[in-house]
Amino acid sequence: MIVFVIYAIIFVASFFIVKFAVQSATTDYTSLKTVTFGDESAVTPNRIASVISVLTIFLLWGAFTGSKLVPGFLHAPGPFIGDATFTYTAEAGGQQDDATVTVRVFPVGEEVAAPEVDPGDGWAKNDADTIGAWRSGLIRVDRNDELGRDEGHTVVAVNGTPISPGVSVETDFGRVGMSPKGTLNFTPAKGWQMEPIWLPPPESVVARMGEIANEGYRDSTLWEHLGYSLFRVIVGFFFGALVGIPLGYAMGLSNWFRGWFDPIVEFMRPVPPLALIPLVIIWAGIGEVGKIILLFLAALWIMAIAARAGVSGVAISKVHAAYSLGASKFQIMRHVIVPNSLPEIFTGARVAMGVCWGTVVAAELVAAEKGAGMMIMVASKFQLTDIVIMGIILIGIIGFGIDILMRMAEKALVPWKGKI
Amino acid sequence: MTHTAGLSIETISMRFDLPNGTSVQALKDVTLNIKEGEIMSVLGPSGCGKTTLLNIIAGFLAPTEGQIVMNGHKVLGPDAERGMVFQQGALFEWMSVRDNVSFGPRMAGKRERDWAENVDHLLDVVGLRDFKEKSVYELSGGMQQRVALARCLANDPDVILMDEPLGALDALTREKMQSLVLKLWKETGKTIILITHSVEEALLLGERLLVMAPRPGRIHKEYRLPFADLGVDQDLREVKKHADFGVKREEILGMIWDMEEEIMGRAEAAS
Numbered sequence: 001m002i003v004f005v006i007y008a009i010i011f012v013a014s015f016f017i018v019k020f021a022v023q024s025a026t027t028d029y030t031s032l033k034t035v036t037f038g039d040e041s042a043v044t045p046n047r048i049a050s051v052i053s054v055l056t057i058f059l060l061w062g063a064f065t066g067s068k069l070v071p072g073f074l075h076a077p078g079p080f081i082g083d084a085t086f087t088y089t090a091e092a093g094g095q096q097d098d099a100t101v102t103v104r105v106f107p108v109g110e111e112v113a114a115p116e117v118d119p120g121d122g123w124a125k126n127d128a129d130t131i132g133a134w135r136s137g138l139i140r141v142d143r144n145d146e147l148g149r150d151e152g153h154t155v156v157a158v159n160g161t162p163i164s165p166g167v168s169v170e171t172d173f174g175r176v177g178m179s180p181k182g183t184l185n186f187t188p189a190k191g192w193q194m195e196p197i198w199l200p201p202p203e204s205v206v207a208r209m210g211e212i213a214n215e216g217y218r219d220s221t222l223w224e225h226l227g228y229s230l231f232r233v234i235v236g237f238f239f240g241a242l243v244g245i246p247l248g249y250a251m252g253l254s255n256w257f258r259g260w261f262d263p264i265v266e267f268m269r270p271v272p273p274l275a276l277i278p279l280v281i282i283w284a285g286i287g288e289v290g291k292i293i294l295l296f297l298a299a300l301w302i303m304a305i306a307a308r309a310g311v312s313g314v315a316i317s318k319v320h321a322a323y324s325l326g327a328s329k330f331q332i333m334r335h336v337i338v339p340n341s342l343p344e345i346f347t348g349a350r351v352a353m354g355v356c357w358g359t360v361v362a363a364e365l366v367a368a369e370k371g372a373g374m375m376i377m378v379a380s381k382f383q384l385t386d387i388v389i390m391g392i393i394l395i396g397i398i399g400f401g402i403d404i405l406m407r408m409a410e411k412a413l414v415p416w417k418g419k420i
Numbered sequence: 421m422t423h424t425a426g427l428s429i430e431t432i433s434m435r436f437d438l439p440n441g442t443s444v445q446a447l448k449d450v451t452l453n454i455k456e457g458e459i460m461s462v463l464g465p466s467g468c469g470k471t472t473l474l475n476i477i478a479g480f481l482a483p484t485e486g487q488i489v490m491n492g493h494k495v496l497g498p499d500a501e502r503g504m505v506f507q508q509g510a511l512f513e514w515m516s517v518r519d520n521v522s523f524g525p526r527m528a529g530k531r532e533r534d535w536a537e538n539v540d541h542l543l544d545v546v547g548l549r550d551f552k553e554k555s556v557y558e559l560s561g562g563m564q565q566r567v568a569l570a571r572c573l574a575n576d577p578d579v580i581l582m583d584e585p586l587g588a589l590d591a592l593t594r595e596k597m598q599s600l601v602l603k604l605w606k607e608t609g610k611t612i613i614l615i616t617h618s619v620e621e622a623l624l625l626g627e628r629l630l631v632m633a634p635r636p637g638r639i640h641k642e643y644r645l646p647f648a649d650l651g652v653d654q655d656l657r658e659v660k661k662h663a664d665f666g667v668k669r670e671e672i673l674g675m676i677w678d679m680e681e682e683i684m685g686r687a688e689a690a691s
């Protein structure tokens with residue numbers, strides 16, 4: 001919650017700061033327009049905003065995980081670390097006595113011993129214990145007291161505040177609660193930072209990436225995991241296009257093909273490829289063949305529909321012009337219909353690649369021996385959040401990279417797209 | 421009937437059956453003979469069947485009755501002897517200007533050395549020599565229509581059919597293109613049939629001018645005009661100053677106005 005408030009504050013504040021700082025320096029065409037609100041062409045992504053946006057995400061990530069990459073004064077308050085103390089008041093055999101509890105709160109993963117404390121006077125003795133940060137623990141204060149449970153030892157107050165089962169007392173160092181049986185438990189203050197098992201700081205994600213890139217995870221290096229995913233996508237897409245494009249052409253050019261395949265394509269189109277995963281696993285298992293069949297099916301309908309749209313979209317005047325210039329049917333196919341359909345096919349290919357990439361990751365989440373999805377799924381079972389986050393980031397980067405490559409290919413191969 | 425060189429349109433009728441069970445009589449008993457080398461313009465309110473007539477001549481549509489006979493044989497489908505220039509969008513964007521213009525000869529399997537010279541010459545004639553390696557989408561609308569003209573001519577058809585070829589151009593470009601069409605007509609001696617919406621254009625570019633009437637589409641009136649011949653070596657603006665030009669323009673405008681009004685009247689009566 002607090003994160004969103006800070007995010008919103010950064011959003012608004014940087015808007016005004018950048019506006020103030022940049023406004024005076026720019027006079028382009030857009031700044032000459034008197035009306036910009038509602039003029040779609042006047043809206044271009046503000047690159048400064050993009051940079052700040054990305055930096056903000058990393059800043060918040062770092063600040064709320066206590067990252068070393070973020071200066072300390074920007075950190076959100078961390079969990080309490082150190083020696084926490086509180087006093088309790090115990091009652092046994094009609095007598096009351098006070099004693100102090102010292103709890104050493106340590107970062108999880110370190111070995112610490114309980115602090116040495118003086119037992120103090122009275123029949124209730126001072127206690128010492130250790131609890132990891134972000135954890136909580138039971139503290140048996142009665143164990144070293146002269147009057148134990150047999151004498152009816154009950155804790156009645158903490159720091160002078162009455163306590164009973166189900167009631168808790170806030171101290172400067174954390175919350176002291178009481179179990180139904182009357183045992184105290186102590187939860188050190190957690191602060192606002194995220195625990196590494198929920199969200200590790202950026203540097204440990206980077207470190208983990210270096211480790212997995214070198215040593216691998218689950219018998220395969222990082223590049224093998226990613227490479228397998230990419231390989232499946234490329235092979236599945238390739239066969240999907242290989243079958244889908246001619247199928248789309250046939251549907252665009254022949255009544256019989258259109259009639260025959262329309263019900264199949266129209267039915268399969270709205271079926272999410274993810275819904276096919278169980279069936280594909282039943283039929284082909286979780287190996288490469290199953291994955292590739294799944295991706296083939298994911299790409300097939302998209303490519304068939306794109307090719308069909310490309311053929312149907314050819315202006316009849318182009319076909320007529322080609323006929324009256326003496327072209328044969330085959331030549332019209334080769335020189336008019338196919339090139340004319342390329343922009344649609346590229347749009348379809350971009351969509352298909354995106355869908356395939358999403359589908360392969362999902363399929364690997366379900367069942368696989370290698371792959372990006374399998375890597376993050378297995379890591380999540382062991383609470384290896386850094387691997388999960390690293391995997392998500394890499395999957396995002398690769399998906400984005402695929403889209404960029406497709407766009408570049410489109411620009412190079414169908415430069416006329418959208419021009420006429 | 422003896423058929424010599426030229427185009428004869430023999431009692432063509434065209435009826436479109438619509439999916440809702442009704443039908444449209446787009447053309448009714450259109451008969452026309454066009455001599456080789458003639459330039460004829462066709463005018464008429466929209467929906468009177470001009471495009472349909474041109475598509476039948478081109479061979480894209482088969483008439484429900486009648487036939488087209490060209491150079492002694494019946495027209496059965498599109499053919500390289502009848503070239504077509506469309507209003508817009510019929511160029512192949514994925515080819516350069518030169519590839520567009522040489523499309524016909526290339527499809528006929530001719531070798532580059534057999535067509536290269538002619539294509540260059542045509543690009544010269546239409547003033548696009550410097551643009552031959554450009555993509556067509558980089559050209560202005562007027563230049564694109566010049567490519568379309570050159571592409572049609574490169575295929576050396578006997579008849580050139582044009583469906584409002586200059587309709588999308590601005591007034592100035594349009595005037596230049598009108599001169600170009602006349603120049604090409606005189607130089608090449610092609611038979612040209614040109615559909616237009618503009619009465620002035622029809623007067624300037626028609627040795628013969630056909631006014632069509634709608635519902636059913638038919639020939640309403642035909643004129644023989646001297647302006648196309650005059651325009652070959654005169655400035656078109658001078659041609660328009662002829663006393664007779666103004667008279668004819670008013671007469672035809674009035675005629676089309678009356679037809680349009682009748683259509684509107686019928687539409688109102690029907691509703």
Ligand SMILES: Nc1ncnc2c1ncn2[C@@H]1O[C@H](COP(=O)(O)OP(=O)(O)O)[C@@H](O)[C@H]1O
Pocket residue numbers: 436437444445446464465466467468469470471472473637
């Ligand atoms: N493919 C078609 N199907 C049904 N009706 C058509 C078709 N083509 C043209 N028509 C009808 O035929 C008539 C003539 O059309 P068209 O030849 O395009 O007229 P023009 O070119 O003179 O404007 C119009 O009423 C039009 O609606």
Ligand SMILES: [Mg+2]
Pocket residue numbers: 470471472
């Ligand atoms: Mg028309």
